[in-house]
Amino acid sequence: MKKYISAAAVLGLIVFCGVAAVLQSGEIQETQDDIEAMAQAEVIAEEEVPTSMADWRDNHLKVKGIYVTGPTAGSERMDDIISLVNETELNAVVIDVKDDAGNVTFKMNNENVISMDAGVAYIKDIEKLLAELKKNDIYVIARIPCFKDPILAATHPELALTASDGSPVTDANGNAWVNPTKEEVWDYILSLVDSCCELGFDEIQLDYVRFPIGQNAEEALYGAVSDDDNRQSYITQFLGRVCDEAHKYNVPVAADVFGTIIKSTADAKHVGQDYVTLVSNLDVICPMIYPSHYAAGEFGLDVPDAAPYDTIYAALEGSNEALESLRSGDGASSGNAAGGQGANGAVVRPWLQAFTASWVDGYINYGGPEIRQQIEAVYAAGYEEWILWNSKSDYSMGGLEK
Template structure:
C-alpha cells in the first residue's frame, strides 16, 4: 500500500458570492438544482432550516481551521473578515503519485442489504464476466446506519469508532460477515470503495443533539424523507466521519468515497445559523477543509479519498454557493471526484437540449467537457481523477423521459471516453444491473487499444 506523510491542509480562498435563486431556469452557465431525490446524493425536496444550535462548550470546524469567529456567533452579531490561510508545504506525494498505479474504475453501486444477500453473488459474477472491476458499497448509508456490526473482540486490531457505533446503535447487520465479504471481493480482484454518507445522519443527530441542525422549536431539521442533518462545520462530525473511513480502510477497502458531502438545500437552509460567521468562513471552505482533514489521515493508511458532487456545480456559481461544493477547489483537494451527471438531473433546456434525459450521450458529453474546461488550470499532477456517476435507471418522473437500457448506458460511457476521461460508475438504487451495454471481460483489452 502507498503510504504518505501528513499533508498540510489545503485551504483555498472563497470565490465571489452571488445571490442564489432556486427558481432560476437552468442554462449552460447556471444550472438549476433539480428535486427528484434519485441517485448518489440526489437532491431531495426542500427541507426547512431555521437555525443550527451550537453549544458553547463544543468546537466548530472553524476553530480547527484557524478562523476567528466565535463558535456561537452569527453573521448578525460578528463583524469579522475571512481568515487568510497560511501557506502550507507541498505534500510529499501528488495526487498523480497516489492514483497512477490504481485500478481505472468501472464500477457499480451496491447497497448494504444487497451486499449481505445471496444476490451479491450475481453481482460478483457480473463483474467477473464484464468490463466492470469495482464496487461502491455502502458502509454508512443515507439513514446513518453502519451496514454491518463488528466488535473489537472479533478483530485483531482495536478500532475505537466501533464503541461509538455500538453506543448509538448505528450498526445494522445487513452484511453479516464484512471480513469474509472483503476477502471474497479481493479473491475476485474487485476494487472496493466504501461509500460513507456524510452530513445527512439522523442517528448521529439523535445521539448528539448538539451536532444536529434544529429549528427554532428545537425539532431537528429534516429532509423530505424525515432524515435529519448534522452541522458540516462541527469538528466532532468531521472526526466521526474520518474514524468511520479509517475503519473501512483497516477492513481492507481500497478507497473511501464521501457522499452527501455538502450543505442541505431549501429556502430556510440559506439563513440557518450554523454557529459561525459564514461570511468569514463560507460553506465551500468548510467542505474543502473537511475533505483535507480526512485526507490527511487516510493517506497515512495508503487509502485514497474521493467525493461525490452534483454535476450541476460545474459552471454554476449559484449552485456552489448553495451546497458548498466548489468543483475546481475540490479538484485539488481529493484524489478523485465523482460528479453526478445523470441526464435526468438536468432541467429541460440545459445544454441546448429539449430533454437532456432523452439525450444521454449529448448530456454527459457536454457535462464532461465542462469538467475538462473547469479543471484545466490545475497542474495535472495535482488534479483529481474525474470519475462520473452515470444513470442506470429510468427516470419516469421526467417529462419526455426515455427508458434506459444497455444502449443508453453505453452512450454515456462513450461520452465519458470522448471527453477524455477513463473511469465511471453506474448508479441504480435497487442494484438492478445487467451485462447489457457492457463489454465482455474478453473485449476490454481490444476496446482500450481502440480508445
C-alpha cells in the same frame, strides 16, 4: 493498504509462503492462540504493504464500477454482482458502509458506532465479504454519507441541524442533517474512515459532503459563520482532514459532488463545493451528472434525460473547461484525454445513470443502449473512469462489454 489478516490467512502464509518471515523472526508460531494473537495485533504481510499515494496516482486501477446497497451486499444477490463483474468490463463495487439513514451496514468494531447502536448487520461478515471480493480481483470502495445522518442527529442532538423554530433540518424524505461546521461531526466520520481503512477497503468515497439544500435548509442555525464563502472553507478543511487520515494507510479519497457545481458558481458556493478547489485537493472527484438531474433546456437540450450521450458529453466538456486552470506544463489537464487526471488534480470519475427517471417529463427508459451511450460519452470527453448508479443495485449485462 493496511489489512487485517485472519487467523486462517496467517496460518496459510506460514505454511506456504512464510519461510522468509520465519527466518526474520526466529520463531515459529505453532499454536492457534499465537496465530489469533498475531491477527489481533494487525499483522501485515510485507508484500501487502502498499505503495505511496504518488504511485497510486500514476498506476491506479481505472475504475468501472457499480453501486451496491448494504442489504444487497449482505444477501445472496452479491453472488450475482460478483458474477456480473467477472463477466463484463466492470472491475469495482461501491458498497454502502453507512447508508442515507445513518445506519452502518455491518457490526463495525468502532466505539462511536457501538455507543450509538448504529450498526445494522445487513452484512453479516464484512471481512469474509471483502476477502471474497479481493479473491475475485474486485476493487472495493467504501461509500460514507457524511452530513445527512438521522442516527447521529438523534443520538447527539447538539450536533443536529435545526431551524429557528427548533424543527430538524431534513431532506425530502425526512432524513435529518447534522452540522457540517462541527468538528465533533468530522471526528465521527474520521473514525469511520479509520475503520474502513483498517478493514482493507481500497478507497473511501464520501457522499453528502456539503451543506443542505431544500426543505427548511435556509432556516438552519449553524452556530458559526455560514455564508457561502465560509461554507466552501468548511468543506475544504474537512476533506483535508479525511485525506490526511486515509493517506496514512495509502488509501485514496473520493467525494461525490453535484454535477451543477461544475459551471454554476452560485450552486457551488451555496453547498460549499467548489469544483476546481476540490479537484485540487482530492484523489478522486465523482460528479453526479445523471441526465435526469438536468432541467429542460440545459446544454441546449429540450429533455436532457432523453439525450444520454449529449448530456454526459456536454457536462464533461464543462469539466474540461472548468479545470483548464489546472493545466500542467505539458498540456495535460486534470480530466482530459491524458487519462482523466493531471499532475495538479484529482481523477474525475463521473456517476452515470442506470435507472429510468419516470418522474421527468419526456423521460426515456434507460437500458443497455442508454447506459452504453453514456459510457462512450465519458471516453469521448477524454475520461477513463465511471460508476453506474441504481438505488436498488439492479444491474444487467446490458450496455456493458464482456
